[in-house]
Structures are given as structure tokens and as C-alpha cells.
Amino acid sequence: MRLSGAWWAKGLVKHNEAGIKKALPLINRKYELLRHLSEPELQQQIERLREEVVQHMQPRHVTYTTVAIVKEAVRRKLGVILHDEQLLGGYMMIKGNVTEMLTGEGKTLTSLIPLFWFGLQGKGVHMITVNPYLAERDYMQAREVFHFLGMTVGLNRSELRMEEKQSVYECEITYGTWSEFGFDYLRDHLVYDPKHQVQRPLAYAIIDEIDSVLIDEAKTPMIIAGKSKAAPDLYYICAKFVRGLREHRDYERDVETNQVMFTESAIRKIETVFMIDNLFDLDQMTVYHYLLQSLRSQVLMEVDRDYLITDGKVHIIDAFTGRVLEGREFGDGLHQAIEVKEGLRLSEETRTNASITVQKYFGLYPHLIGMSGTVQTETEELRHTYGLEVMPISTHRPIVRKDAPDLVFSTKAAKFQRLVKEIIALHQRGAPILVGTTSVQQSEQLAARLSQVHLPCQVLNAKTEREEAEIISRAGRKSAITIATNMAGRGADIRLEAGVAELGGLHVFGLERHESCRIDLQLRGRSGRQGDPGASQFFISLEDELFLRFASDEAEDWRESWKWGEEGVSSQQLLRFADMAQNRAEQQMYGIRTLLYKLDCVVHRQREWFYSEREDILHSEKMEDILSRSVSHWIDICVERLCPAKRLPEEWKVRQLGQEFGLTVSIHAVELMTPSEIRQQVGQQWRQGWSLFLETQLLEKWRSSWRERCLRLIDQCWMEHMEVLGSVKQGIHLRAIEKRDLADIYEEEAYQLHLKFIRKYHRAITREVIQEMKDQLAFPLSGSA
Missing domain, CATH: 3.90.1440.10 (SecA, preprotein cross-linking domain)
Incomplete structure (x- = not known):
């Protein structure tokens, strides 16, 4: 479903969009036919579509029919008619693209189109949101539509019991947050009974606010941790x-x-x-x-x-x-x-039981798409990391918001002073104001200054997602002053109260540029939805954290030569300097995400080995084969270490080798043997004892007991391995002095640590097996090598 990055070029975007727009008349023509059908007749059309998809009879008209059916279902159940830009956005996602649709363009309803299409495939599609409030809100809105379309739909919540989660994942469409899906994946690989796993094999994922999930959250891995001493x-x-x-x-x-x-x-x-x-x-x-x-x-x-x-x-x-x-x-x-x-x-310190990065988790989905209002700036990263292409969709109505150039100040104090003046003037006119900040401290500082001039404001600070959405939605009322961090309340529309449009709409101020211009665009996009009037402007100072972190020397030079007074200036030179500092920050954050992705690619290869080994244990009907394989592996390691080919036979530690496996081994004729023959002799003696031991066991009970013991041993070794890997990762930046690629250094050390982990695991299994044999068979057995 993913498209090749080579296919995408700016010149082809318009051509491709124009080509797909030719499908719109066909979709709408089909829609006009559907809207006159009775409900039983429409249900017959839906059932016919399902049969065509299941039987892989999918000529071009099938996707047109899918889009048209969703449009008619939304009209009948929600009373809303999807406009052409929504149809185009949904159709582009069916084709495997990420769509960029600006705030207020109706992305939530647009997503119903690809959800229905991928749901018809029968493998399960996950609709992923940034927080539980949005997941529940979107699920409640879509549920009636999907029931009408004959689709099963569920909501994945953290408080669900195991059986409830299994039921939710069996649905054709499952709503939930990115973190809950990821943690369920990790938890499924920690269970001791396959009946306790909840997810089906990953198939389709649609991510709302895809840039927030795949870009902003990519610096922090998902971790399941337990307490340790x-x-x-x-x-x-x-x-x-x-x-x-x-x-x-x-x-x-x-x-x-x-x-x-x-x-x-x-x-x-x-x-x-x-x-x-x-x-x-x-x-x-x-x-x-x-x-x-x-x-x-x-x-x-x-x-x-x-x-x-x-x-x-x-x-x-x-x-x-x-x-x-x-x-x-x-x-x-x-x-x-x-x-x-x-x-x-x-x-108590937490100990990592399982972890995975956002990039690697979503890379496990064979089919991944999404949508956002501000994703075009991250096109290269989405293509490089995820193999995704971005399709910008035109707005339904022209944007009339006025985006003023940034005002630059020498000091934070001057910036706050001018901003408060602007807020006072707008508030006296009754215009609503939204101020975006980059931290809680900034929010509180501005609120305190507004309080001094007796201006009431709503500070969106450490609220729940539901409260955030409610506060943000009220920001379009007359005279409202709302202060919020740039990301708070994302996903909720701000609708203008009656009479506000005549006052110029919502006025948005940014109190500081973010590390990414994309976040700034999100803040601007709060205003001017669906052709509404509005305005936006950023007030920045040379004392802002962005400049202190990424351009401190240049910012100091500008402060020393400052000549524009206290009211702020939109000098082209200063604006270019601000763009340069922001670009440095973006490159730095991209570098961090890229390095973390490379490091987790190394870990993921080891994670796949661990999960594969664990799945074998979990589903094995003959645990004796699993144990025998581990002992044989440890025999190979010990022979290589104690009887190496590069040493003379008289230097071999044959007796120590025998003791390792509970055998009494003589050294007769060792000088005539090769390491391979030693390995064969030790293996043969052990297998003799192993066969005798198995004959004494009630195999079903014994297998069940050893399955759990094996899982606990491999989990313990893996957790210890992850701790050491984590310590290596913590200090990897110190290795930059070696002038080598940090990912290469990490891969080398991780490889050696993985070999050590495997040896430790097989040794632990072997020692427990040998001890049990000794206890029950009066080991050791005698023999000669």
C-alpha cells in the first residue's frame, strides 16, 4: 500500500491530484444514485460491495462505490454532506497516501472513507488518535455510521479487561490512542499463556494528527516497566x-x-x-x-x-x-x-520489561496512512523513515486569515509589555484572543501580567484532554482570552460565536517560536477555519529559549547592536535570523530522531529474535525439544571455549567440560580426537541421560511447568540485557570523539552484548535442566570422551 519515494516529485503532485479529481464526478454520480435508494436497497449495495472486496474483484469502480456509500451513510445517519475535498482526502488515503487537510476541514469524517475500505478487507483496521478523549469522541460519532454500513467497531481503552480487549480487537474497526495500541503489542509479548494475547496480527493503521504521533512522539520510546530493587x-x-x-x-x-x-x-x-x-x-x-x-x-x-x-x-x-x-x-x-x-x-527504581520506539512499532503495520493539518513540512522524514507520501488537499473555502510577520524584541520584558497592550486593545473591541505558549511557566507569567491589568483569562494548564477540548472550543467567543500551550487541545475545532466574524475573527498570538515551524503553523491554524476571518502573529525576543539554545552568540550580537526601541520590529534580517535558529533546531531534532531510529533498528533485530524465541516457547507442544536445543547450544559454546581447535589437546579442559553437563568424563584418547568429536561424545552422553529422565516424567504436567520456567528465564535474561543496552545508549554521545558513526559503534557493542545474552540464556536453561536431572536420576553418568 506504500508508494515509492522516487514516484513523488513536486511536478507530479499537481498532475496526480488533477488525475484523481477526475474521479470526483464519478463518485458523486454514484452518490446521486445511492441517495434515492431505500434502506434495504442500499444495504444490498453494501453487501455486494463487501462480496466484491472479499473475492478480490476490485475494478476501479469499487473504490468509487466505497467513497459514495460512505458519503450517503454520513448523510443519512449524521445529517452531514461530505464536500469534495473530504472525498478527495479519503480517496487519497485509500490509495496509500498521507493527506494534509487544514484545521476545520473535517478530517474526522474524512477518515470514515479509508476506515470503511480497509475494514472491508477483514484483517482489522486501527484508527489511532493522540489522546483518549479524541478516541472516544471520534468513536461515538462514527459508531452509528459504521453500524449502518454493517461494520463492527470498538473502542480500545486502558481500563478494559483482557477479554474486553480481545473483543475490541476482533472488530473490523478499532479506535484508540497510539500508546494503548503500542503497549498492547508489548504486553502481548510478555504473556505466559497465548490465550491472554489480545491483538490480531497488525494489518492496517490510520493515524489522526500523524505528525504528532510519528514525529513529535518519536523521541520517547514506549516502555513497560516493573519495579526493581x-x-x-x-x-x-x-x-x-x-x-x-x-x-x-x-x-x-x-x-x-x-x-x-x-x-x-x-x-x-x-x-x-x-x-x-x-x-x-x-x-x-x-x-x-x-x-x-x-x-x-x-x-x-x-x-x-x-x-x-x-x-x-x-x-x-x-x-x-x-x-x-x-x-x-x-x-x-x-x-x-x-x-x-x-x-x-x-x-523503587523502574526496570524495563519491554520497549519499542514509535517508529519501529508503526513500521510493523504492513499498511500505514494518516492525516494532519500540518504535515507537509515533514514530507522527507515521513518518506525516509516510513515510506509514506504526503498529498496536500485544497481547502473547501479560501483562507482569509491575515498572518502578520513576527514582531522581534530585544528582551522578554519588552515582548510581554507590547503583547499585553495588543490584548487590551483587542479585548476592548470584544475580539476573542488565543495566546500559544511553549511552556507552563510562560502561560503563568502572561496570566499574571493580565491579572495586573484586570483582564480575565482562561489558562489551559495541566488539564485533562476533555477539559482542554472544551476550553479550546470556547476560545471563539466574544472577548474570550485563552492561554494555552501550543499542543494543548489539539484536534478540537474553534467555532466563532455570532458576531465575532465582524470583529475580525479569532486573533492568535504565539509567545515564542517552537523548535519546529510545523508547531507554529498548528497554532496559526487555530484561526481562520473554513473561510472564517482571523489573524495571527508571533511575538519573539532574543532572550527566548530557541535562540539561547541554538544561536546564543548571534543573539547576543543582535542585542548589543539593537536600535529599534521597545515596541518590536519586523526587520527582514532579524526574521531571517529567527528562521535560521529554528532551522537549526529542526535539524537537531531530526538528527536525534534519526539516531534513535537507527539505534532501535539495532535493538529491533534483537527484539525480533527474542520475540521469536519466546513465541516458540509459548506455543510449543514439546518443551523437551526446546530444552534439548538450548543444552545442545550450550554444549557447542562450552566445547569452543574449553576445547578450542587452536590449542593442543593436552591443554583442553575436558574434565571441566564434563562437570558443566553433569558427566563424569575420562580423558582417555583425547589426543586423538577433534573438537567436533568431543562435542559429539558429550552430546551423546547427555542425550542418554536425557532420554532416561524423560521416561520418568508425567509429560503434560512437566511440559507446562517448564514452559513457564523457560519464559521466566528468557524474560529475566532479556530485562538484564535491556538494562545494559540502555546504559550503552545513555552514553553513546560520549563516543562522538571517536569520529565514527554512533549507530555503527552501538551496533558493534549491541552485537557482542546480544551474544552474551544468548549464552546467558542457554546456560541458565542448561543448568536448571542438569540440576533437575541430578535430583531425579542420581546424575552424573559416567562415560569416556
Whole structure:
């Protein structure tokens, strides 16, 4: 369903769109025929369409009929007539494209077209949203339409029981959030009984606000974690140690990537204080990890910006929405490092049981499409990472919103002062105002200034998604002043109250440019929906975080030569400078996402091995074959290690080899044997004992017991492996000094660690098998090698 990136070029976009627009008269002609049918007659048409799809009888008219049927179903059940741009958007998604439809163009109803089409394929289609509120809202709106179309539809919620989730996933169409689908995938690969898995094989996914999910959320992997026993003393020791470190002397801070790294002098100091030879040895990863997390908590993490402290606990603040993430913790011990820093009671450390990045999870869907109002700027990344192409859809009505050029100020104080003046003037006219901020702190600072001049405002700050949507929807009322983080309430339309259009519509102000111009476009797009009047403008200062992080030297030069006073200026030179800083930020974030994707590609290959091995255990009817394979694997490893071909036979450790497998092995005639013959002899002796052992077992009960034991052993080894991999990833940026590709370095180390993980797993299985045989068969067996 995905299209080749080579096919896409700007010159072909208009040509392709024009070609597809030729389908619109045919679709609407079919629609005119359908709208005059009785309900039984229309149901017959739907059933005929289903049969044609199931039998793969799919000439071109079948897709036209699909679009027309959805249009008629929406008219009959919702009283809404889909306009041509919605039909075009839905048709383009059927063809495998991502569609860009601006805010207010009706993406939610447009999605019903590809949902119906892919639902007809019978493999299940997942309709993915950014938050539970939108999932439930869209499900409730679409449910009646799909029931009319004869489709089963369900809502995937986190509170559902296992049986309920299985039922939801059996539906032809399933609504839910991106994270819930991802976590269900991870949980399915942790079960101890295949009957407890809930998902069918992944087939079709349609993502609403696809840029938010695939781009904005791509920096943070989905993680299922369990509690583990931390080493509190080491946290306190490391926290005390890093408090004595000084920037530039002991550590360097990369403002752009928001990373810290120890200097050479600090590394020598650490090795002396902690009495270790090499801090970067894999055996020292625990010490290094705790030290780095302590340093990150001290230098990078700031209270009331990155986290809140309430009731003696640390709560994460979502960087995009400003919302407190209930029930979430910073991973890999960072949460505990912050608790030590803040003098709080130390909680149990979380341990990663399973994880996957957003990119890799959605890459598992054979057919992936989506829609957004602001995705055109990310065309290259979507094509490169996901193999997706973007089709911009024209607006139903012309955009009449007035987008004024940014006003640039030397200081934040001057920016706030001018913005408050603008808000006062507009408020006196009765015009509604929406101010987008990049942080909770900014929202509170502006609200405080408006309070000083007695202007009431609604601050959208750490609300639930439902409250956000309700607040945002009221932002179009007369005299309303709404302050919100740029991402808050996304997906909810702002409709103008009667009389507001005559006042110029909704006025949107951006208080600071975001790290991506796409987020700025989303804020502008809050105004001017469906041909409504409106206005937008950004007020930025040279003290904004964007400039401090990505262009601090240049910003300082501009401040020193400032000549435009306190009222702000839209100088072309300054605007080009702002664009340059934002472009740097975008390139930096893209680089981070690309590196994380490359690193997870390495992990994913290992994850696939782990999941495949685990599935074999989970579904195996003969556990003795699984165990025998592990023991044979460990025999191969031990013979290679204890009886290597490059050493003389008299140097081989044959007796130690026998002891490893519970065998009493003589060394008679070893000098005449090859390692292969040694391997054969040890394997033969073990298999003799194995056969005798199996004859004494009640196999069904024994197999069930060992299935669970095997799963627990492989899970334990995998979790330990993931911890070490995580520590390597945490410090990978320190390896940049080697002037090699970081992904290549990581792949090399991850490969060696994976071999170690496999050896550890097979050794654990072998030792438990041998011990059980000893207990029940009076092992060891005697024999000669």
C-alpha cells in the first residue's frame, strides 16, 4: 500500500491530484444514485460491495462505490454532506497516501472513507488518535455510521479487561490512542499463556494528527516497566560526588542536544574515587549509569519546568502539552536521582520489561496512512523513515486569515509589555484572543501580567484532554482570552460565536517560536477555519529559549547592536535570523530522531529474535525439544571455549567440560580426537541421560511447568540485557570523539552484548535442566570422551 519515494516529485503532485479529481464526478454520480435508494436497497449495495472486496474483484469502480456509500451513510445517519475535498482526502488515503487537510476541514469524517475500505478487507483496521478523549469522541460519532454500513467497531481503552480487549480487537474497526495500541503489542509479548494475547496480527493503521504521533512522539520510546530493587546508597554517593563537579572543568553541557558528558579530568577523578580501572568497561556500566543520571538530574532537570513536586513526589510535566503525566516516571533511574537531589524519599527504581520506539512499532503495520493539518513540512522524514507520501488537499473555502510577520524584541520584558497592550486593545473591541505558549511557566507569567491589568483569562494548564477540548472550543467567543500551550487541545475545532466574524475573527498570538515551524503553523491554524476571518502573529525576543539554545552568540550580537526601541520590529534580517535558529533546531531534532531510529533498528533485530524465541516457547507442544536445543547450544559454546581447535589437546579442559553437563568424563584418547568429536561424545552422553529422565516424567504436567520456567528465564535474561543496552545508549554521545558513526559503534557493542545474552540464556536453561536431572536420576553418568 506504500508508494515509492522516487514516484513523488513536486511536478507530479499537481498532475496526480488533477488525475484523481477526475474521479470526483464519478463518485458523486454514484452518490446521486445511492441517495434515492431505500434502506434495504442500499444495504444490498453494501453487501455486494463487501462480496466484491472479499473475492478480490476490485475494478476501479469499487473504490468509487466505497467513497459514495460512505458519503450517503454520513448523510443519512449524521445529517452531514461530505464536500469534495473530504472525498478527495479519503480517496487519497485509500490509495496509500498521507493527506494534509487544514484545521476545520473535517478530517474526522474524512477518515470514515479509508476506515470503511480497509475494514472491508477483514484483517482489522486501527484508527489511532493522540489522546483518549479524541478516541472516544471520534468513536461515538462514527459508531452509528459504521453500524449502518454493517461494520463492527470498538473502542480500545486502558481500563478494559483482557477479554474486553480481545473483543475490541476482533472488530473490523478499532479506535484508540497510539500508546494503548503500542503497549498492547508489548504486553502481548510478555504473556505466559497465548490465550491472554489480545491483538490480531497488525494489518492496517490510520493515524489522526500523524505528525504528532510519528514525529513529535518519536523521541520517547514506549516502555513497560516493573519495579526493581534499587541500590539507594549508590544513588546518594553519586549525587554527593556530582554536586562537587564544575562545568567545563568536570563536565560539558551541550545546550542544543540537552546532554551532559564528563570531561577527561572528571573521568580520571571518578576512576580514582571509585577505584576502577576503566569507567567505560561493560562491567562498570552500573557506576557510570548512576553517575550520569545524577549529573543529568543536577544540570539538566529543573523543577516547575521538567517536573513538579507535590505531596513529596516527583511528577513529570509533558513538554508538549504542559500537562502533568499522571502515573508516569522518568526511566533508567533518573526519577530516583531527582528524588535524591530534591531530598525526597527514594522510590523503587523502574526496570524495563519491554520497549519499542514509535517508529519501529508503526513500521510493523504492513499498511500505514494518516492525516494532519500540518504535515507537509515533514514530507522527507515521513518518506525516509516510513515510506509514506504526503498529498496536500485544497481547502473547501479560501483562507482569509491575515498572518502578520513576527514582531522581534530585544528582551522578554519588552515582548510581554507590547503583547499585553495588543490584548487590551483587542479585548476592548470584544475580539476573542488565543495566546500559544511553549511552556507552563510562560502561560503563568502572561496570566499574571493580565491579572495586573484586570483582564480575565482562561489558562489551559495541566488539564485533562476533555477539559482542554472544551476550553479550546470556547476560545471563539466574544472577548474570550485563552492561554494555552501550543499542543494543548489539539484536534478540537474553534467555532466563532455570532458576531465575532465582524470583529475580525479569532486573533492568535504565539509567545515564542517552537523548535519546529510545523508547531507554529498548528497554532496559526487555530484561526481562520473554513473561510472564517482571523489573524495571527508571533511575538519573539532574543532572550527566548530557541535562540539561547541554538544561536546564543548571534543573539547576543543582535542585542548589543539593537536600535529599534521597545515596541518590536519586523526587520527582514532579524526574521531571517529567527528562521535560521529554528532551522537549526529542526535539524537537531531530526538528527536525534534519526539516531534513535537507527539505534532501535539495532535493538529491533534483537527484539525480533527474542520475540521469536519466546513465541516458540509459548506455543510449543514439546518443551523437551526446546530444552534439548538450548543444552545442545550450550554444549557447542562450552566445547569452543574449553576445547578450542587452536590449542593442543593436552591443554583442553575436558574434565571441566564434563562437570558443566553433569558427566563424569575420562580423558582417555583425547589426543586423538577433534573438537567436533568431543562435542559429539558429550552430546551423546547427555542425550542418554536425557532420554532416561524423560521416561520418568508425567509429560503434560512437566511440559507446562517448564514452559513457564523457560519464559521466566528468557524474560529475566532479556530485562538484564535491556538494562545494559540502555546504559550503552545513555552514553553513546560520549563516543562522538571517536569520529565514527554512533549507530555503527552501538551496533558493534549491541552485537557482542546480544551474544552474551544468548549464552546467558542457554546456560541458565542448561543448568536448571542438569540440576533437575541430578535430583531425579542420581546424575552424573559416567562415560569416556
